[in-house]
Amino acid sequence: MARRGAGPPPGPDLFGAGVERSPGGEPEAREPAAPRPERAGAPPLAARVRPRDLADVVGHVALVGPGKPLALALAQRPPPSMILWGPPGSGKTTLAELVAHTSGARFVPFSAVLGGVADVRRIVDEARRHAGPTVLFVDEIHRFNKAQQDAFLPHVEDGTIALIGATTENPSFALTGPLLSRCVVYRLEPLGADDVVLIVRRALAHPDGFAGALGCEDEAAALIAATAEGDARRALGLLERAAEHARKRGRDTIVVDDVRELGVRRTLAHDRAGDAHYDVASAFIKSLRGSDPDAALYWMMRMVEAGDDPLFVLRRMLIFASEDVGNADPRALAVAVDADRAFQRLGLPEGLYAMAQACVYLACAPKSNATNLAWHRAQAAVRERGSLPVPVKLRNAPTKLLRELGHGAGYRYAHDEPGGVAAGETYLPDELVGARYYEPTDRGLEKALGERLALVRKRSE
Numbered sequence: 001m002a003r004r005g006a007g008p009p010p011g012p013d014l015f016g017a018g019v020e021r022s023p024g025g026e027p028e029a030r031e032p033a034a035p036r037p038e039r040a041g042a043p044p045l046a047a048r049v050r051p052r053d054l055a056d057v058v059g060h061v062a063l064v065g066p067g068k069p070l071a072l073a074l075a076q077r078p079p080p081s082m083i084l085w086g087p088p089g090s091g092k093t094t095l096a097e098l099v100a101h102t103s104g105a106r107f108v109p110f111s112a113v114l115g116g117v118a119d120v121r122r123i124v125d126e127a128r129r130h131a132g133p134t135v136l137f138v139d140e141i142h143r144f145n146k147a148q149q150d151a152f153l154p155h156v157e158d159g160t161i162a163l164i165g166a167t168t169e170n171p172s173f174a175l176t177g178p179l180l181s182r183c184v185v186y187r188l189e190p191l192g193a194d195d196v197v198l199i200v201r202r203a204l205a206h207p208d209g210f211a212g213a214l215g216c217e218d219e220a221a222a223l224i225a226a227t228a229e230g231d232a233r234r235a236l237g238l239l240e241r242a243a244e245h246a247r248k249r250g251r252d253t254i255v256v257d258d259v260r261e262l263g264v265r266r267t268l269a270h271d272r273a274g275d276a277h278y279d280v281a282s283a284f285i286k287s288l289r290g291s292d293p294d295a296a297l298y299w300m301m302r303m304v305e306a307g308d309d310p311l312f313v314l315r316r317m318l319i320f321a322s323e324d325v326g327n328a329d330p331r332a333l334a335v336a337v338d339a340d341r342a343f344q345r346l347g348l349p350e351g352l353y354a355m356a357q358a359c360v361y362l363a364c365a366p367k368s369n370a371t372n373l374a375w376h377r378a379q380a381a382v383r384e385r386g387s388l389p390v391p392v393k394l395r396n397a398p399t400k401l402l403r404e405l406g407h408g409a410g411y412r413y414a415h416d417e418p419g420g421v422a423a424g425e426t427y428l429p430d431e432l433v434g435a436r437y438y439e440p441t442d443r444g445l446e447k448a449l450g451e452r453l454a455l456v457r458k459r460s461e
């Protein structure tokens with residue numbers, strides 16, 4: 001584990017041959033260590049095999065490769081303040097330690113879940129007394145409220161500390177503008193399955209891991225990676241448990257049944273109010289709009305399986321039916337409404353039949369956003385021109401006085417006109433006569449609407 005104030009402890013370069021650093025900094029060879037005995041209080045495998053050098057970091061090549069942004073930032077003395085934004089187990093803590101270690105700074109870990117502003121003040125006072133630079137690593141920094149985040153500002157500004165915040169939440173929403181303006185934001189994507197398999201293999205060979213004393217079948221390593229869903233910490237935890245399972249059965253190799261018998265299911269990367277939620281919802285809507293029922297069903301079930309509220313999904317389909325299908329198929333709105341009502345009557349799991357039926361129908365239906373564009377154009381005209389007077393001929397005339405004032409005078413009753421259209425008549429305010437807000441497409445049933453509307457407009461010219 002990392003020692004406070006000294007960067008990562010002397011020990012092996014990540015996943016490579018074991019070396020110890022002498023006081024002068026030169027590596028000293030050592031014998032490979034036997035697998036650490038499992039005992040109460042022992043650091044977990046993920047902590048024991050944490051990378052000690054940037055070159056040993058797995059994944060994130062766009063950030064940590066030679067000449068890449070984070071690699072360049074490490075060359076700065078002291079390091080810049082930064083926010084590491086990424087999913088659990090993507091390497092945020094590891095990168096923060098490496099930044100401090102590479103720059104020769106004192107590394108002070110801090111949890112926003114467990115600490116408060118008083119702890120920050122104490123750490124800042126210690127940093128002022130310390131001769132060298134201090135990197136304050138704040139895990140779960142999004143847990144701090146606005147006032148707590150503001151407490152960092154003067155100390156980052158005057159260089160007392162270099163702040164590295166780690167967050168799984170979108171910094172644009174979770175962090176304050178003043179704090180973001182003082183930090184560089186680095187986005188860490190989930191690790192790929194191949195990356196996680198490599199981490200598993202290196203942990204098996206690592207002197208502080210299993211030191212080559214335990215094997216792992218390719219299929220078992222692949223299942224660990226698939227189950228971990230890009231989370232290296234979770235993968236290494238599964239590896240430890242699978243190793244114990246294999247040992248109890250007298251094997252020195254982890255087989256796929258050792259992983260399966262742990263009974264661990266994949267955990268979908270999702271939330272009900274953050275980026276994962278809205279990213280999947282966005283993919284769902286765009287698949288419907290793109291007329292891909294297979295993708296739409298997949299994203300719909302991703303939300304449902306992750307625990308999202310099915311009523312949220314149904315609400316999105318209700319909106320979509322008018323926003324993106326519209327008059328190309330007016331039946332789409334009825335299908336979505338019926339699905340919503342059916343689900344509220346049936347619940348899960350039977351309500352999924354109605355949801356799936358509506359999803360497929362909306363994806364396959366012809367698409368038109370003409371109505372969507374039309375009301376936005378009309379709204380813009382209202383906001384731009386204000387309360388234009390209603391033409392006198394269109395005004396209500398329920399009383400004798402209003403009729404004497406001319407309300408309704410000259411109005412032509414459309415049903416009495418040839419074809420049900422009063423040729424040459426207008427209905428917009430005088431200042432907007434001739435404006436066009438609704439322009440039908442030639443898709444689906446809207447094509448017929450468009451042909452009729454063209455005739456009506458021609459007669460009204």
